[in-house]
Amino acid sequence: MRPILSSSSPCSGPTPRPTAAKTTSGKETAASSFSDIHHDILQSHILTRLDGPALASASCVSTCLSALSSDERLWADISHSTWPSINAPHVCRIISTFPGGHWSFFTDAYPLLADNAGSPSTAHPPPPTELHRRPSELISAVDIRYRGQLIFSKTAETETETGWFRCSPFRIDMLEPKDAVPTPVPFPSPDDACGDLGDSLRLSWVLIDPEGRRAMNLSSAAPVSIQRHWLSGEVHARFATVLPYGERGTAAERVACTIAVTCGGSGGGAMQVREVSAQVEDMEGTYLNGGDSLAILRRAMEGKRGKKTREEEEGRRRYDDFLERRRERRERRARAEGTLDALCVGFGSAALVAFWLFILCR
Template sequence: MLSSSYSHPLPTAEHPPRGGVGTTISAVPHDVVRSHIIPCLDGASVAALSSASVELHSLCTDEHIWRDKCIATWRSFLDPRVQRVISTLPSGHRSFFSDSYTHLGLRRGLVDLPPSVATKELISAVDIYYKGEVIFSKVQETETVSGWFLCSPFRVDLLDPKESVSTRIPYNDQWDEETWVRNAEENLSLSWILIDPTRKRAANVSSRRPVSVHRHWLTGEVHVRFSTVLAGNRKRKSSSSSELVEFATEMVMAPEASAVEVREVSLVAEDMEGKNLGGEGSLVILTAAMGGGRRRGGGEERYRELEQRKREAREEKGRRRSSKAVDTAACVVAGGAAVVVSFWLCLYLCIRQKLVVIVNKLK
């Protein structure tokens, strides 16, 4: 709901509405929109407001507006490395917000990119929130041209194995697993923006809210998973459906004294069977998705779809294994029977031949 404190009278019998119908947002003076309405809106609402009319679109394209919205949304935005890339984008801060706030579209079909443009590095800008407050923020660069990256499983780790970050998340040793899970699901959110400086595009590969939370029975660590599901390349052009690929962020927390610390924040790419994708294949899928469409919401729904398809694939694989086992058993039985029959047949023939010889001698 858009509102303002400007001093124009509300429609009454003495002051009828303009046009005799009602006052619209387009009729509000531009200075009121610029100074009183836009500062009170979040970035998504400003984007919606800009589509209301040509005049409002012109007001909402101001670079200072979008810079303020980016600052209010992501702490990592202020990193100099991120700022340098934004300065090269076609519409600056507005382009960055448009790319990074919405979810990547699930573009099904063959993934193909021209080989003429090579992505040299990816910049990760990551922010983790608890009850809307930032508890972790980091920017990290990952080179994408070496043989090590292209041939190894795709993985980005923000913390070293022995590194941990203390947070303001309170710890209560009386909490059971259900309480831990509910607290994480309701209060944690994560933004993982991948920036491609070469192609001048960015994308948020996090579902914002957790799609899975569980507490390890032995260590007591809480594992929180965020996910974005993209369409992978079809193995055959004749295939009727494309593989789904999950870019999953794994966050591991553990209680320490009176608070909770973050021990792991990592991004991996997995196929339908849960196997890690290589760097080269993951990069192709990512860069293709960055150049595709965007949509708001749908992260958790796509994760549920992926899980359902994984279950169906496991069940189908199990049925194939069972069928193969039955066929193998049948072959073994048939083979064994053939060996037994052959043995007795050979024995019979040998005995018969000897009997014939003995009978001939007796004659």
């Protein structure tokens, strides 16, 4: 049963004096105010039609709407419609332990991570005992859509305590090597390059820390790059989020959490999802191990969140900037190595000439 607010609820209070409004015939009638609308109508027929950002905005309008918008069922419905993969029972139990339930989960997972995601969050500051904690398990909830239609939805659990995980390159695979998920999407023909996949594919990768009760979205929503393999004909889409590296998290030290999606064609011409994986690579193009990646992801999970607006453009911009900085670093290293090689050759040549002069002078 839907709870009925008592007379002491925020939606109640002094009855507003009806204002007089004149009709076309000149008669005065009582005009209704917004507070005259019954709270059950607001909650059942209006607030349920809003998405997350609109509901959050509505909660700032008045004390009444703030109370109605905090209903856990509203945020649960929005979260499950936004990320169908979290409908798994064990994921639902974990989200229910978040400080604010599905509202906390949504505010963590919906916005794009801020550019300084390594800085502590003011909305959910971690307790002092949690500053150096590393999660013992991570849960990945992945959803892929094509033109708004859900074509892939899955959750996976990754343990993080073994030495094998901490020392091996960090990688989370949502599919086994020989698995393929069929989709109703037609696979683009070889003459059509990648078709409209670059404009139509959208991916969400929500990473959940069950112990810390935090979550974040690792995806750039839209692909930062998409290309077809020249030999196999498979389409490789890449999504990415750039994160600070190290305690300082300076712009010169960044890592990219890259998500690779490989799609191929079936015998009937439909597209199959054959690979969905996530890795963390540094400015040198080296994939980090599990221990280092876990520390970076934990700081980002407890860090600041950005804005959802223009998320796709911002995700591409950050990744393009990351690639540009990588290119500049490699060029500087190549120039430094070239200078060192020239000095070594010059020193060697001088030493050889001096040796021969010494022999001839004898």
